[in-house]
Amino acid sequence: MNRHRKQLIALAHPVYLSLLASVAAGLINTVWVSRLGGPAVAAVAVATNTENVLLGVALVFASGTTVLVAHARGARDPAAVRAAVRGGWALCAVVTPVVAVGGFLLREPLSRLVLGGDDGPALSLAVSYFAISLPGMAVFFAQNLVDGILKGAGDTRTPMRLALLANGLILALDPLFIHLYGVPGAAASTVLCRSVALGVGLVALRRNALLRSAADAPHGGAPLRRTLTTGLPMSLDFTVRQAGALGLVAVVARLGVTAVAAYAIAYKVLYVATMAFYAVRQAASIHTAHTRGAGKDERRAIGRQALLVSGTVGLAAALTLAATAPWIMAAFGAGPAVAHEGVLFLRCVGPYLLLMAGFIALGGVFEGSGGAPLLLRVTVLGTAVQLPLAYGLSGLGLPGVCLALALAMAVQCAVVGGLLRRARRQEETGDSLVRAA
Numbered sequence: 369m370n371r372h373r374k375q376l377i378a379l380a381h382p383v384y385l386s387l388l389a390s391v392a393a394g395l396i397n398t399v400w401v402s403r404l405g406g407p408a409v410a411a412v413a414v415a416t417n418t419e420n421v422l423l424g425v426a427l428v429f430a431s432g433t434t435v436l437v438a439h440a441r442g443a444r445d446p447a448a449v450r451a452a453v454r455g456g457w458a459l460c461a462v463v464t465p466v467v468a469v470g471g472f473l474l475r476e477p478l479s480r481l482v483l484g485g486d487d488g489p490a491l492s493l494a495v496s497y498f499a500i501s502l503p504g505m506a507v508f509f510a511q512n513l514v515d516g517i518l519k520g521a522g523d524t525r526t527p528m529r530l531a532l533l534a535n536g537l538i539l540a541l542d543p544l545f546i547h548l549y550g551v552p553g554a555a556a557s558t559v560l561c562r563s564v565a566l567g568v569g570l571v572a573l574r575r576n577a578l579l580r581s582a583a584d585a586p587h588g589g590a591p592l593r594r595t596l597t598t599g600l601p602m603s604l605d606f607t608v609r610q611a612g613a614l615g616l617v618a619v620v621a622r623l624g625v626t627a628v629a630a631y632a633i634a635y636k637v638l639y640v641a642t643m644a645f646y647a648v649r650q651a652a653s654i655h656t657a658h659t660r661g662a663g664k665d666e667r668r669a670i671g672r673q674a675l676l677v678s679g680t681v682g683l684a685a686a687l688t689l690a691a692t693a694p695w696i697m698a699a700f701g702a703g704p705a706v707a708h709e710g711v712l713f714l715r716c717v718g719p720y721l722l723l724m725a726g727f728i729a730l731g732g733v734f735e736g737s738g739g740a741p742l743l744l745r746v747t748v749l750g751t752a753v754q755l756p757l758a759y760g761l762s763g764l765g766l767p768g769v770c771l772a773l774a775l776a777m778a779v780q781c782a783v784v785g786g787l788l789r790r791a792r793r794q795e796e797t798g799d800s801l802v803r804a805a
Contacts, residue, residue, distance in 0.1 A: 370669075370673055372655065372669050372670050372673040373673040373676065373677060375651075375655050376648060376651045376652060376655060376670070376673055376674055376677055377651075377677060378651075379522075379524050379650070379651035379654055379655060380524075380644075380647040380648045380650070380651035380677070381647070382524040382525045382527065382528035383519070383524050383527070383528070383646075383647040383650045383651060384643060384644050384647035385528045385531070385532070386515070386524075386527050386528045386530075386531040386532075387643040387646065387647060388640075388643060389528075389531035389532050389534070389535045400542045400543055400546050400554065401546060401551060401554055403546075404546070404550060404551065407488060407489040407490040407493055408490075408493055408550070408551050410490040410493075410494075411479075411490045411491075411493035411494040411497055411551055412493075412497060412551060412554055414479075414494060415494055415497045415498060415501055415555070418478070418498075419501065419505075419508070420610065421607075421610060422467060422505060422508075423512075423606070424603050424604075424606045424607040424610060425463060425467060425509075425603065426508065426509050426512040426513075427512075427599060427602055427603040427606050428459065428463065428595075428596065428599040428600055428602075428603040429456045429459040429460045429463065429509075429512075429513055429516070429595055429596075429599055430456070430512040430513050430515065430516035430599070431516060431598075431599050431602040431603065431735075432455075432456065432459070432516075432595040432596065432597075432598040432599020432600070432602070433452055433453065433455065433456030433513060433516045433517055433520060433595055433599070434516040434517070434519045434520040434650075434653070434654065435520065435598055435599075435602075435653060435657050435735060435736065435740075436448070436451075436452035436455065436456075436520065436594065436595060436598055437449055437452045437453065437516075437517055437520025437521055438519075438520040438521075438522075438653070438654050438657030438658050438736065439452075439657045440452055440520075440582075441520065441521060441522060441578060441657075441658055442657055442658040442659060446581055446582040447582070447586050449521075449578060449579065449582035450582040450583065450586075451591040451594075452520070452591065452594075452595070453517055453579065453582070454591045455591025455592050455593075455594055455595035456513050456516065456517060456595055457513065458591060458592040458595070459592050459595045459596055459599075460509055460510065460513050462592070463509065464505065464506050464509050464510075467502070467505050467509070468502060468503045468504075468505050468506045469503075471498065471502030471503075471505065472498075472499065472502050472503050475495050475498035475499055475502060476491075476495050478498060479491055479494035479495045479498060493550075493551045496550075496551055496552045496555075497551050497552060497554065497555045498555075499552070499555075500552055500555035500556050500559060501555040501558065501559065504555065504558070504559035504562070507559055507562045507563050507566055508562060510566055511530070511534075511562055511565060511566045511569060514527075514530075514566065514569035514570065514572075514573060515527035515530065515531075515569070517573060517579070518569075518572065518573070518576065519650065519654055520654065520657075521576055521578045521579060522578070522654065522658065523572075523576065524650075524651070524654075526569070526572045527569075530565045530568060530569050530572075531565070533564070533565045533568060534561045534562050534564070534565035535561075537560075537561035537564060537565075538557055538558055538561045541557045541560070541561060542554060542557045544557075545557035598740070601740035601741045601743070601744040602735060602740050602744075604744050605731075605740070605743060605744045605747045608744070608747050608748055608751050609747060609751070611751070612750075612751035612754055612755065613635075615751075615755045616754070616755065616758055616769070616773075617631070617632075619755065619758045619759050619762055619769065620762070620766070620769060622759075622762055623762060623765060623766070626705045626706055626709055627709055627765065627766055629706045629709075630697075630706045630707075630708075630709035630710035630712075630713060630766065631709075631710075631713060631766060631769070633697065633706070633710050634697075634710045634713045634714050634717070637689070637696055637714065638689075638717065638721070640685070641681065641682065641685035641689075641721055642721075642724065642728075644678070644681045644685070645678050645681065645682065645724060645725050645728040645729060646728060648674055648677050648678040648681070648728070648729045648732065649674075649678075649728045649729055649731050649732035649735075650732060651674075651732065652670060652671070652674040652729060652730075652731075652732025652733050652735075652736060653731075653732040653733070653735040653736040654732075654736065655670055655736065656670050656732065656733050656735075656736025656737050657736040657737075667733055667737055670733055671729075671730055671733045671788075674729040674730065674732060674733060675726050675729050675730065677729070678725040678726065678728065678729035679722065679725050679726055679729070681725060682721045682722045682724065682725030682726075683722060683725075685721055686717070686718030686719075686721045686722060687718070689714045689715070689717065689718070689721075690714065690715045690718060693710070693711040693714040693715055694707070694711050696710075696714065697710040697711055697714075709765075709766055712765070712766055712767060713766040713767075713769075713770060716766070716767045716770035716771070717770045717773070719770075719774040720770060720773040720774040720777055723774060723777040723778055723780075723781050724777050726781055727777060727780050727781050727784060730784055730788075731743050734784075742787065743784075746780050746783050746784055746787075747780070749779065749780065749783065750776050750777065750779060750780035751776075753775070753776045753779050754772060754773065754776035757771075757772035757775055757776055758772035758773070760772075
């Protein structure tokens with residue numbers, strides 16, 4: 369097996385399991401809270417969706433630190449490793465109080481916003497959930513940073529184990545806390561279990577050989593600023609994609625309640641595939657950063673292998689979803705009309721998945737080599753194209769939405785391909801000038 373492919377798979381599969389475990393936390397909460405009635409489910413659902421948005425804030429310091437630690441590890445520079453870790457903690461310390469304290473103080477207006485101004489029983493339940501979960505963002509943010517530091521050091525297995533620990537504890541404690549305290553108990557259980565995982569993660573940081581060797585190294589100035597400038601484009605990329613996904617829901621809503629229900633179920637199923645793409649992306653980013661000084665040929669080789677791994681997963685997912693779509697919709701208990709629409713969507717979404725697999729995987733090479741700001745521009749362009757296309761093609765129903773997704777992703781792939789070709793021509797021109805000189 370190609371060495372780059374082997375390393376990408378070794379880095380990616382623990383990341384994939386970590387991402388699946390993170391989604392499981394929200395599902396576990398929803399399953400147990402569903403016994404308390406519809407308002408409780410609505411309150412927890414919108415609260416956990418808010419947490420997904422706040423994950424974009426965590427990426428500023430978590431992903432930025434991952435890339436900087438990986439760069440320093442690849443350069444064998446203990447001082448740079450120490451500076452990257454200090455910068456991550458400094459930026460986390462600046463951001464966390466704003467979100468935790470500000471969110472707690474604004475929990476009621478935030479609840480009204482995410483519930484669409486509803487003053488029913490779900491409002492008070494959402495407020496009580498936010499009263500615990502938003503201060504608990506301090507634990508969530510710190511846990512993401514610990515994961516980011518370990519991933520940058522080349523250890524993606526420990527973050528996976530921490531995610532499995534936290535969600536295993538949630539699975540065990542959620543029924544008890546929800547039985548005793550209702551909806552606030554779901555939030556308390558999540559924060560408590562994450563706190564245990566954070567404690568274990570901090571111990572893992574102290575035991576990591578790379579981080580121990582960097583502890584006594586001298587450090588330079590402005591690590592916070594460097595972490596911010598590195599992580600912000602990746603954070604904005606995630607936020608833009610989330611905004612695009614929300615906008616797409618509004619477009620699908622024009623097709624009626626049946627289409628929205630089918631789309632909601634099908635999109636959750638797609639997470640199983642798309643998380644694999646993002647796992648390859650993280651692996652490509654880390655591996656590219658580790659080999660950054662090895663030259664352009666290494667980056668190209670990593671990019672080809674990332675495309676191969678992610679594309680294989682995308683093809684397998686597209687074929688599997690097309691074949692098993694009726695059973696998937698039946699497993700979610702969808703009625704005949706919703707099941708019909710959902711099966712149609714899952715069978716039409718294959719081209720989008722294949723294109724997305726390639727684009728997301730190449731994004732890791734861009735991030736690991738310092739090209740995240742350029743990638744952000746491509747994502748903004750793709751989102752700007754996607755929403756008008758989806759609106760215009762929505763007359764074809766959910767297949768039209770699938771077509772819009774595929775066309776918008778094709779535009780992004782074409783732009784990235786053009787950028788890569790231009791970079792190669794510039795490199796070849798530079799090499800020619802050096803030889804001539």
